[in-house]
Amino acid sequence: xxxxxxxxxxxxxxGSRILDATGVVDVFGxxxxxxxxxxxxxxxxxxxxxxxxxxxxxTMNWNCDVVEGDGPPFIEAVIHSSIYQLRPDVQxxxxxxxxxxxxxxxxxxxxxxxxxxxxxxxxxxxxxxxxELTPSMDTLITTREQGExxxxxxxxxxxxxxxxxxxxxxxxxxxxxxxxxSNLERAAQLQVYAEMIGSPRYLSPQEAQRARExxxxxxxxxxxxxxxxxxxxxxxxxxxxxxxxxxxV
Numbered sequence: 001x002x003x004x005x006x007x008x009x010x011x012x013x014x015g016s017r018i019l020d021a022t023g024v025v026d027v028f029g030x031x032x033x034x035x036x037x038x039x040x041x042x043x044x045x046x047x048x049x050x051x052x053x054x055x056x057x058x059t060m061n062w063n064c065d066v067v068e069g070d071g072p073p074f075i076e077a078v079i080h081s082s083i084y085q086l087r088p089d090v091q092x093x094x095x096x097x098x099x100x101x102x103x104x105x106x107x108x109x110x111x112x113x114x115x116x117x118x119x120x121x122x123x124x125x126x127x128x129x130x131x132e133l134t135p136s137m138d139t140l141i142t143t144r145e146q147g148e149x150x151x152x153x154x155x156x157x158x159x160x161x162x163x164x165x166x167x168x169x170x171x172x173x174x175x176x177x178x179x180x181x182s183n184l185e186r187a188a189q190l191q192v193y194a195e196m197i198g199s200p201r202y203l204s205p206q207e208a209q210r211a212r213e214x215x216x217x218x219x220x221x222x223x224x225x226x227x228x229x230x231x232x233x234x235x236x237x238x239x240x241x242x243x244x245x246x247x248x249v
Contacts, residue, residue: 003036009054012042015174017238018231019094020050022182029096029166032080033174035059036091041080045071050238075142079168082147083154090170092177097166100188105129105163111187113203113211118226119183119190121215122158124208127184130154131163139165159184179230 012033019025027050032043039062044052058069062085064077080093104111111127113120130153132146133139139162141150150168154160158180159169169184171177194200203211 005035005042005059006054008033008035008042009057011174012044012057013052013054014235014238014240015092015094015178016044016049016052017240018178018234019096019181020048021234021238022178022185024094024098024181024185025049025096029094030074030076030080031092031094031174031177032077033092034084034090040067041084043074043077043080045069046074047071076140078144078147079141079150082144082151083168083170086148086151087154087156087170089172092171092174094169094177094181095166096169096181096185098181098185098188100192101161101167101185102164103192104188105161105165108163109191110161111159111184112191112200113208114187114190115201115203115207117187117190119187121211122180122183123187124203124212124215125157127159127161127167128153128155128157129161129163133163133165139163175227175231178234179227182230182234 012031015031019029019031027048029049030043032041034041040059042057042059044056045058047056056071058071058073059067060073060077061067062081064081066073076095079095083090083093108129110129111120111123113124130150132149141147150160154168159167161167167184169177169181171180
């Protein structure tokens with residue numbers, strides 16, 4: 001993983017635009033990356049993800065103070081700082097409000113693992129639902145207490161769903177986190193559609209456990225170069241051309 005701030009800011013900008021290109025985010029949502037060996041992380045200022053450039057990326061500390069950069073921070077930055085503190089293995093965090101994920105949380109359903117589908121591989125441990133939000137229109141995670149509670153609900157998993165609000169996805173780098181975010185929404189979409197027309201077949205807990213054991217011994221995404229293919233394809237679609245970024249219209 002890259003360690004210099006310039007490269008990390010570029011990755012955050014590219015990843016933000018990729019999340020927009022995949023349809024995971026629209027004018028809202030945010031992506032961050034941990035600054036290695038520090039108490040800081042990088043996250044864009046409060047703006048639409050599809051317009052982010054490296055110059056728009058702020059440096060913040062665990063207290064969510066801006067220590068470098070200009071512009072207002074996202075008021076939900078505490079989501080990111082809380083997860084980084086609880087999960088040393090996490091290097092990147094995405095929060096978004098994709099529609100089919102929200103649909104599932106509205107009826108209290110997690111994303112289920114689908115036999116033969118690579119999109120659900122990262123979520124074999126489950127996607128718990130965080131439901132400690134106020135029963136009103138205010139569903140933002142803005143306090144340290146809320147952020148820590150959400151991080152505990154995530155636990156060791158790759159994603160946590162927010163009731164009526166969206167999801168948070170984590171990964172070992174920006175690229176993996178973006179791919180997982182796209183896969184989560186795709187899996188939710190397939191699940192919603194399948195349940196509309198019948199009784200879909202999902203992996204049982206025992207089958208999911210066996211699948212996790214098999215994945216520890218091999219990485220299908222690496223064998224197929226799937227992560228790089230995803231990144232290159234959506235980076236092109238995002239309007240990022242040879243480092244000369246342009247706004248998508």
